[in-house]
Amino acid sequence: MEKYLLKLTVNGQEYEVYINPKTLLVEVIRDYLGFTGTKRGCETVSCGACTVTVNGKSVKSCSILAMQVDGMEIVTSEGLEKNGKLSPIQKAFLDHGAFQCGFCTSGMLMSATAFLDELNGRIPKKHEIKEAIEGNLCRCTGYNSIVRAIEAVAQGEYKEERQ
Amino acid sequence: MIHDFHYLKPDSLKTALAMYAEHEDCKVICGGQSLLIVMRQGMVAPEYLLDIKHIHELSYISFDNQKGLRIGATTTHREIEQSPLIQEKYPVLAAMENKLASIQTRNWGTIGGNLAHADPAGDPAPVLIALKASIKVGSIKGERVMPLDEFFVDYFETAMEHGELILEVQVPPPAPKTGVAYQKFNLLDSDMGIVAVAASVTLDRDGKCKDTRVVLGNAGPTPLRMKNIESLLIGKKLNEKLFEEAGKISSTESQPVADIHASEEHRRHLLGVLTRRMLKQACDIAQKG
């Protein structure tokens, strides 16, 4: 099978890969580029463990052909910190114990990040937060700690102090 | 495992239609939220895959008071859900999109892809049919428009011929004294409906039913427009008793298929309950409007 050139930016870095066009975005992220934070937990686009952002929007990377993100910006959980400084949502997850086994955590963080960025400073209702992570399954936490963490960031408890 | 295919990425609608006509064993992918699952299972294995996801000329939401609403085929569910225009003029559409699936799926999946997939459990079709929508399809041979309730032919089968793509969905402008309501029955909020009902009611100046549509989702091989309910209700002053009778029609005339989630009797029962409830809700909205 002929290979196609795919150019994409992942976590601020440009990459070029040659892929079989049937390659899924999650396979490029994990197997070609080595970012294993993003996980896979199902074959039916159900679990959300593979969630990343594409041009700021949360998507399930197992449900997208990699060729469709040519020229776009992907962010994974590895891309949330800046020079070792954790993002507000990561800090909130630590403070609220919003993870246990951690397998769903990367996907959760990306759904949360997309949601928080879209808010543009607006304070969301609780049900909106729940809807934001509705596509991400968690078997360990029961979700409420994750909702609390997102709520804390949305309410401004973690003002960004980036240089 | 997905089988190998040749990948076609047209940069315009014109090129897409030409490429599609050129290749016989060719499937179209847009958001791929439905297609990739069946391709992974090996159920669909085309030689060519035509990617129209980034044909931006098909991504739009526009409205004018004469023609009504026009949604381009590659518009995402999330764009429809978040459109202030749609939230204002067709709130039932925005509400339906909000519960369609997870946000991730709505961010990438498109209205065209959803309708082309023709899953009888799909959410948009019953609502759009209740809104009297039409669908425009086109190929290199030209374009044609048909009412949406004629677009679905069978399970996962549409009236499109090879080489035709969905171009846009057309919804007439909202009529006065009209209410539209939609609900699906499921255990988890954004799951596909075990069954679903969309109902629209238009009242005349005397408060009698001028027009109505009841469309059942996941109750047969295609969305079912219940014409017997229309003839039951049109011209009458609507009340609980009529809603119940309408519910009975839905129960008996639908063709739901049992599976592990619900038996046939339970589906029929739910269709009756939802029909009654959605008609009442639509009627209440119409009365306020």
Place this chain on the structure above:
Amino acid sequence: MSTNKYKVINTRVHNIDGIAKVTGRATYTFDVKLPGMLYGKILRSPHPHAKILKIDTSKALELPGVKAVVTGKDTLGIKQGIWRRYEELCDEQILPLEKVRYIGEPVAAVAAVTEEIAEKALDLIDVEYEVLPAVFEPLDAIKKDAPVIHEGVERNINVTRHIEWGDVDDAFAEAEKDGYIREDWFKCGGQHHACMETRAAVSSYTPDGKLTVWTSTQSPYYHQALLAGVLGLREGDVRVIAPYVGGGFGGKFELDAAQFCSAVLSMKLCKPVKIVFTREEDMIASKRRTPMYYYVRTAVKKDGTFLARESRMFSNGGAYTGMGATALYLSGFFHSFPYKWRGYRYDGYRVYTNTMPSTSMRGFGAPQAVFCSEQQIEWICKDLGLDPFEVRRKNAHTEGYEVPGQAFIQSCGMKECIDKIEQWVKSKGKLPANRAIGVSSCGFMSGGIFNWFDTPYSFSSAVVTINYDGTVELHVGCQDIGQGSNTTMAIICAETLGVRVEDVKVHSGDTDHCPADLGAWGSRQTLMAGNAVKMAAEDAKRQLLEFAYAEMGMNIVYDLDIKDRWVHIVARPERGMPYFDLVKKALRGKDGQRIIGRGYYTPHRKGMISPAYSYMMQAVDAEVDPETGKITIHEIMTAHDCGQPINPLGLVGQLEGAASMALGYGYLEDMPFEDGKLMNPNLVDYKIIRATEMPETGMIEIDTYEPEGPYGAKEAGEGLTNPTAAALGNALFHALGIQMKELPITPERVLKALREKDEAKKQKKNT
């Protein structure tokens, strides 16, 4: 909230694995990649019961990229099981030689250079079967003429369990005279662990005869021992590494096909082989929660005093024993919990069927047992016009009670739990129609006293080593599977030694470097591993303080201690020295040798089940749509006695996580089989609760001190899964007057119960 007397225990600390998990750095078996690694896939039986006549692997071997294909013939053919002490319960050849006993059972495994090639190769393996008649339900399998699933096992009865105390027949006779007797049948469904990380293993056998296995496991030691046993290796030549583990919930401490097949393939090729189950494989071919049929007959006095209970349980064991034998026993015991019975009799029968084997899953038979017990108690209260709180309080366990022949109850906050929930329910006032609050009491063990694994090792061990700079290496064998045991052990170590959590580095998950430990199951680690860690840290501290006593030379009546890195006289805390200075002196004093403290724990003479028991009462506020049967859960409140909480952030996580899983068991998760085939092996059709359905959950902590546990602590991970299904059933009973005797409680079953109730009412009117 009483003031916390501890410096580290019961304070909000960050999970010590948190940074790795929130930054995408944590690697799981799913992520492991080794140079030259091959990918394995497993061919599975399409038949529920069949003889394997012939397996032809030649065509598969010819496929370019395929390196090896193995079947049972390539193994030692050892029948293994986790109940190692009982040979008859070691009944499973993971690659069977003679016959298959459930749909999905492995029959062959392939290693190839890519996953895709391995999968293609499966289609090229030719298996000739002789299909045998199959049986799927325990009540059918137990019949005289049912197909024989394991040769020599009569009526497919795998294990039986009898628990009895008091004079049961006498008590029933009394109740027949002037008491009240009620009997009911219940059916509890299965459930899948559905860990986010499916079963996975990477095996690497090297020419020096050593095997290393990375695997998603709840017990590296168990897997080391089990693999050595089936592969004919010395335990010491098998190294099991648990990278981060993506959930376990009871499904990952038995030997599974990912581990076994990857090891067999790797031993054949001397190359690393990775096998990761797809979600579908994970759902059809691992092991599930045990479905149970319960017959419950209970006798009480008219004032609600419990007299006796006589129950019989038939469980669907599936094709192999697994951990099902333990579930059989624990279910019967916790079916009596948390009440005092004058007489109690339980007979449990675990029956083989041609379905996926059943095993342990969080709660271990107790959620099923409690679903039956707590609902029947509620119905008895209604029948007799008694207050359900009062009746429970009257009969509840108390401190110092001995469950005859079974258990010694030390700390027990049951009464306080009931009081708090009663208050909470009353505070809610009258609820709207079709909505009510249901309650359920229960408790759970803090690890089991049993050694059916036949380990010669202490159940838990720990080693504390103090470095020159005062940082501490803590080596434990307990396994963090997300519940936070690494953090809990760090907290206990830090508290005991007198340092901070950030001074302690926890080493776990590697049998080459860590002591043996039975692992994360039966909610044992906080108590058992915690005791081992406390002992090790005390040992290290005592050695360290010898140098401080020498240094400070104070009066013999004074004691020294260390708190928050400050070594000090207990009576005069302002006098002392920094811990870091003491460490340096100690090292010099020991000729440059680091102080090493050792600790271990094995329960001795702690009854038949566990050294200590948690107690709780849970209230579920639920609403039903009586026309559609759809259930909405509004809120869950739990009054909980886990002794001394160690890791409060972790405790809330256990409460909320357990509630989500238990709710699933109550009304969402179902495993329907048709002729032995699982009908919903994916996460679309298998419904796991999502954020939008998860209700608010609250916890009222009940303060007790458990003498058996470290700092008074006992379990919190599993017990919280026990009450919810029963509480939900009781909520429906109060909201709609329906008795739900089958799990899961589906909308269709609710409507059916409503119809039956209306029918019964009409019939009563007509007579």
